[in-house]
Amino acid sequence: MTHLTRRSLLLAGTSIPLALEATGLQGVGQPAEPECFELLTGRRLAATIESGRLALLPCGSLEYHGPHNPLGTDSLIISGIAERVAIRTNAVLLPVVNFTHCPAHTASFQGTLSVRPEVMTLYFEEILRSLTGAGFRRILVLNGHDGNIGPARGAISRVTAEVPAASILLVSWWETLPSDEMVKLDLFHQANGGHGHGGPLETSAVAAFHPNLVELDRARDLSPPPDFSAGFPYYLEKSAAEGWPGYSGLISEASAEKGKRIVAMSEDRIVELVQKWLEAPTLPGSW
Numbered sequence: 001m002t003h004l005t006r007r008s009l010l011l012a013g014t015s016i017p018l019a020l021e022a023t024g025l026q027g028v029g030q031p032a033e034p035e036c037f038e039l040l041t042g043r044r045l046a047a048t049i050e051s052g053r054l055a056l057l058p059c060g061s062l063e064y065h066g067p068h069n070p071l072g073t074d075s076l077i078i079s080g081i082a083e084r085v086a087i088r089t090n091a092v093l094l095p096v097v098n099f100t101h102c103p104a105h106t107a108s109f110q111g112t113l114s115v116r117p118e119v120m121t122l123y124f125e126e127i128l129r130s131l132t133g134a135g136f137r138r139i140l141v142l143n144g145h146d147g148n149i150g151p152a153r154g155a156i157s158r159v160t161a162e163v164p165a166a167s168i169l170l171v172s173w174w175e176t177l178p179s180d181e182m183v184k185l186d187l188f189h190q191a192n193g194g195h196g197h198g199g200p201l202e203t204s205a206v207a208a209f210h211p212n213l214v215e216l217d218r219a220r221d222l223s224p225p226p227d228f229s230a231g232f233p234y235y236l237e238k239s240a241a242e243g244w245p246g247y248s249g250l251i252s253e254a255s256a257e258k259g260k261r262i263v264a265m266s267e268d269r270i271v272e273l274v275q276k277w278l279e280a281p282t283l284p285g286s287w
Contacts, residue, residue, distance in 0.1 A: 034086035034093040048092060049135035054278070056091040057127065058082035059152065061100045061145035064109035065198035066247025068219035071111045072098070073198070073206045078144025080209035081173050081267055088271045089278075091140060097127070101147040105241040106197065117151050124148075124155030132163040140274060143172040160285075169277055176269040177201070177262060180231050187261070188253045190224035198247025199225075200254040201262060208259030219251045 037055070040048065060075025070076060079096050086093040102114035115123070131139055141152055152170055160166045174195065182193025182201065194201035207214040225248045228234070 030087050032087075034083050034091070037092050037094045040092070045134070052137070054089055054091040054138045054140055054274070055094060055131050055136040056082055056086045056089070056140045056142060057094045057131070058096040059100065059141060059143045059145060059148045060096050060098055061102060061147060062098055062111070062113040063102045063106050063145070063147075064111045064246045065202070066219050066245065066251075068215045068217075068251060069198050069203055069206060069247070070210070070213045073202065074145040076210055076213070077202070077205045077263075078142055078173060081144075081263060081270070082142050084267050085140075085142065085270050085274070088267075089140075089274050092136075094131075097124075097148075100145055101151060102145075103147055103237050104239050105237065105244065106246065108240065109246045114147075117147075120148070120151035121154045124152050125158050128155055128159040128168065129162070132159060132166055137163075137165050137167065138278065139166075139168045141168060141170045142270070143170060146172070167277075167281070169274065171270055171273065173266045173270065174201070175233075176266045178231075179227070187258050188250060190249055191227040192225060194249065194253070196225045196248035199249035200251055200258075203251060203254035204256065204259035205262055206259070207254060207256040208263050211256045214254075214256075216251060216254060219247060221250045221252050222248055224249050 034056075035048075058075075058078045058081075060072065060078045062071050063074060064071060065073040075096050075098050082093060082096070085091065099113060099115055101117045101120045102112050106112050107114045128139060141156065143149065143152065149170075149172060156168045156170060160168055177193070177195075179191075179193040179195055182188065182195070183191070185193070187204075188194030188200045190196070190200070194204075196202070203214060203216070222245070228236075
């Protein structure tokens with residue numbers, strides 16, 4: 001008799017190819033692959049800048065996400081989403097930023113590589129300054145990691161104040177999936193809809209792109225994290241989380257099929273937001 005583990009079941013559920021054609025995400029006339037910045041020739045870059053195309057900067061991390069997820073979970077998810085968004089918005093795709101700031105409660109885990117937030121702010125500034133210096137005026141920062149939000153917002157504020165006509169949009173993929181809406185979808189039986197560091201929502205998302213890297217049988221289910229806020233956003237950081245194993249939630253509920261659905265929802269909403277942003281150049285920034 002064949003022994004079935006949660007890992008083998010996860011892999012068995014992902015036999016459908018993740019090609020864009022299979023998910024219905026590739027439209028008529030869209031390229032099969034994004035145009036990557038590092039592959040552009042000097043001549044091609046000049047034409048790209050002149051056409052006013054969008055630059056897309058994905059930001060991830062190298063951070064412990066439990067014994068079942070790869071250390072590059074955030075980078076792998078955001079790279080996958082960024083490729084699809086770049087195709088659909090005709091953006092130039094930049095290499096993912098991997099070395100970033102991680103909060104104190106994950107920084108202590110083996111494998112987490114963290115950069116101080118003030119250094120990251122300066123680093124993001126230099127990246128954005130270089131992009132605007134090259135001629136890009138519209139930049140989408142597509143974020144896959146909570147620790148990037150503060151440094152990225154500070155850098156965006158500084159650079160847009162310096163560069164005339166600069167417009168920079170920051171979007172975190174998981175924030176396109178509000179907890180109350182995820183609860184209604186009934187994919188994960190948690191008060192917050194499956195959200196949480198290394199939890200079933202995030203695990204499903206990385207499995208959608210890389211099912212062979214997720215080892216569900218390595219992690220036990222944990223009590224779902226409490227929803228302190230009744231749905232509104234907040235930020236809590238602690239110097240340590242004694243007894244916390246570095247992930248959260250009902251891991252057994254994760255699957256690649258759920259991840260495909262989650263990723264497609266997030267992608268569609270990001271694309272819609274980008275299109276509205278680009279179509280309204282005279283509107284001010286965040287309200």
